Amino acid sequence: MRFEIYNTPDGDVMIAPAGEAHFKLEVTHRDFITRMIEIIKSNYTLAFKAACEAYKASSDSRHYYEFLIVRRFLKCNFGEFDNVMDFENERFKFEFVKCPMRGECKYDQIICNAKFNTSLSDREFQVMKHFYEGMNESQIADKLYISINTVLNHKKSAFRKTDSHTLAEFITYAKKNNLYGNS
Numbered sequence: 714m715r716f717e718i719y720n721t722p723d724g725d726v727m728i729a730p731a732g733e734a735h736f737k738l739e740v741t742h743r744d745f746i747t748r749m750i751e752i753i754k755s756n757y758t759l760a761f762k763a764a765c766e767a768y769k770a771s772s773d774s775r776h777y778y779e780f781l782i783v784r785r786f787l788k789c790n791f792g793e794f795d796n797v798m799d800f801e802n803e804r805f806k807f808e809f810v811k812c813p814m815r816g817e818c819k820y821d822q823i824i825c826n827a828k829f830n831t832s833l834s835d836r837e838f839q840v841m842k843h844f845y846e847g848m849n850e851s852q853i854a855d856k857l858y859i860s861i862n863t864v865l866n867h868k869k870s871a872f873r874k875t876d877s878h879t880l881a882e883f884i885t886y887a888k889k890n891n892l893y894g895n896s
Contacts, residue, residue, distance in 0.1 A: 714730075714748070714800065714803075715730070715731040715798045715800065715801045715802075716728050716729055716730040716731060716798065716799065716800050717729040717731075717794060717795070717797075717798055717799050718787050718791035718799045718800065719791060719792060719793055719794040720788055720791070720792050720810075721737075724788075725737050725738070726738040726784050726787045726788050727794075728745070729794070731798060738780075738783070738784055738787065739780070740776055740777055740780040742780075743776065745783075746776075746779050746780055746783050747779070749783045749786070749787075750779050750782065750783060752803065752805075753782070753783070753786050753827075755830065756829055756830050756890075757786070757827040757828070757829065757830060758830040759823055759827070759828060759830075760786060760823055760824045760827035760828075761782070761786075763820050763823045763824050764781075764782040764785050764786060764820075764824055765782065767781075767785065767820065767824075768781040768782060768785070785824060786824060786827070788810075789810060789812070789820075789824050789825035789826075789827075790805065790807045790808065790810060790824075790825060790826065790827060791807070791808050791810065792808055792809075792810040792811065793808060795808075804889055804890070805891070807826060807827070807891050809826075810825060812825065826891070827891070828891065828892065829890035829891050829892050831874070831875070831890075831892060832874050833871055833874055833875070834867075834870075836867055837867045837870055837871045837874070838871075839857070840853055840857070840864055840867040840868060840871070841867070841868065841871045841883060841887070842893055843856065843857075844868065844880055844883070844884075845883075845884055845887050845892075845893055850864045850865060850868075868880075871883065
């Protein structure tokens with residue numbers, strides 16, 4: 714499944730499957746919505762929980778409730794119609810969406826610019842972010858006031874949890890899964 718996602722000036726979410734006609738996301742697109750719910754729930758846990766909270770008043774109507782969750786997630790993370798497929802190989806490629814509520818919305822950086830679900834501990838996440846930003850072991854140890862050995866242990870654990878074998882593989886994983894946002 715490969716498709717481009719974009720928002721219309723009227724606020725509709727459009728889906729453009731590769732090689733097929735575009736369509737407006739509607740409540741009746743059950744197969745699409747069900748698949749997106751599965752992906753968002755398993756890969757973007759915090760965003761899913763926040764969207765569930767945002768639309769809990771509509772939870773009595775399951776189909777409409779799930780539609781609202783998927784629409785919000787797509788609307789907040791994709792905006793422009795371009796030549797880059799936004800969903801490919803079961804992965805989203807987020808775009809920066811201009812939003813008048815940026816910085817004010819209680820779901821800013823939770824639903825929008827959603828973080829990929831990872832089993833990394835907070836400290837592993839922090840250490841690996843510094844690697845991602847180009848720091849070396851010594852610089853990270855100094856910055857976080859920990860030993861180089863502790864940095865290496867966090868790195869080793871993060872590699873195991875993300876099925877990475879090298880720093881380059883981890884960085885590819887982090888970019889592919891939007892682990893550190895648009896940095």
